[in-house]
Amino acid sequence: MDPLTALAASGLRARMESLDLLANNVANASTGGYKADREFYNTYVAPEAAVDDPQQVMPVVERHWTDHSQGALHATGSPLDVALDGRGFFGVNGPTGPLYTRNGSFRLAADGRLTTQDGYAVRSRQGTPLVLDATRHIEIAPDGTVTQEGNVIGQLEVSDFTSTAGLSKQGANYFRAADPKQRTAPPAGTSVEQGQIEGSNTGAAEAAVRLVSVMRQFEMLQKAVGLGGEMSKRAIEEVAKV
Numbered sequence: 001m002d003p004l005t006a007l008a009a010s011g012l013r014a015r016m017e018s019l020d021l022l023a024n025n026v027a028n029a030s031t032g033g034y035k036a037d038r039e040f041y042n043t044y045v046a047p048e049a050a051v052d053d054p055q056q057v058m059p060v061v062e063r064h065w066t067d068h069s070q071g072a073l074h075a076t077g078s079p080l081d082v083a084l085d086g087r088g089f090f091g092v093n094g095p096t097g098p099l100y101t102r103n104g105s106f107r108l109a110a111d112g113r114l115t116t117q118d119g120y121a122v123r124s125r126q127g128t129p130l131v132l133d134a135t136r137h138i139e140i141a142p143d144g145t146v147t148q149e150g151n152v153i154g155q156l157e158v159s160d161f162t163s164t165a166g167l168s169k170q171g172a173n174y175f176r177a178a179d180p181k182q183r184t185a186p187p188a189g190t191s192v193e194q195g196q197i198e199g200s201n202t203g204a205a206e207a208a209v210r211l212v213s214v215m216r217q218f219e220m221l222q223k224a225v226g227l228g229g230e231m232s233k234r235a236i237e238e239v240a241k242v
Helices: 003-027 204-241
Strands: 037-045 057-066 073-075 082-085 089-094 097-101 145-148 151-155 167-170 174-177 191-194 196-198
Touching (some): 003 037, 003 204, 082 089
Parallel strands (some): 082 196
Antiparallel strands (some): 037 057, 082 191, 089 097, 097 174, 145 151, 167 174
């Protein structure tokens, strides 16, 4: 494969990965607590390549990373909707272990347990599910303390990690700690806001602009591949004439 076609093909592969990430971000632009995925570009040089040979440098997406910046908070008025203003995650009991989320759109199960929309029990700071009375008014304080008619029911578990690098996505808006023994601690300065929901930190307009930009780059690289093929074809024809 000639250098032009090889470089263009490598660029096409990188742009395809970018398109997948962008499409997923756009699809979750209205998902509460969703954190956008980004890509980190680098260049690949084959071990046998000559030193400082630009024709042997290939663009690649080296890794993906998650943008954990806070999304905008939106008032809903529902007493079971809560958002975190600051760092941290709500702790929930997933099917195979602890999960963490920024999506505080909770509901009450038939047995009174506070759960996520997916039915995962929301944990208290003691690690146990919170059980509430659906007939009584629910108040959630900025520190996560849940009370009903003056009686303290428990306190929402809000956990923070020294580094989010050890978190992997589980579904659209859940995270799992790579090391189950990784220690967590309540985040300093974080406030639990009742009656609000944190939106996705994917900017719909920004994502749309990036999507168009990547598509245009993809089209140009496709033309480059076609041009490389045409040049190779003509070179072969000229050699055949000789």
